[in-house]
Amino acid sequence: MRYRHYIVSEHSSMGVLFFVALCLYCLGTLTAIPIWYLIFKKRFLHTNFRILIFLITFGGQCVSVLIYTRLICSSLNCYATVCMFSYI
Numbered sequence: 099m100r101y102r103h104y105i106v107s108e109h110s111s112m113g114v115l116f117f118v119a120l121c122l123y124c125l126g127t128l129t130a131i132p133i134w135y136l137i138f139k140k141r142f143l144h145t146n147f148r149i150l151i152f153l154i155t156f157g158g159q160c161v162s163v164l165i166y167t168r169l170i171c172s173s174l175n176c177y178a179t180v181c182m183f184s185y186i
Contacts, residue, residue: 130155
């Protein structure tokens with residue numbers, strides 16, 4: 099009986115983790131898109147800073163996609179067959 103309770107609590111904590119990860123990813127996207135708009139319109143900082151800010155925000159978006167994909171793969175237990183991010 100304890101084992102079943104552990105499985106239920108593990109799945110509910112994964113749901114909370116999904117929700118938090120999705121909120122952080124959406125928040126990052128909502129803050130990066132206006133910055134990218136200002137960067138490409140050349141209204142945001144000096145050229146060197148624009149390139150640096152773009153690389154940082156783009157890298158952050160790529161990393162968050164990889165983390166969220168790995169989180170989904172770990173909850174679905176698809177490392178061996180489907181998920182290509184299993185060794186990250």
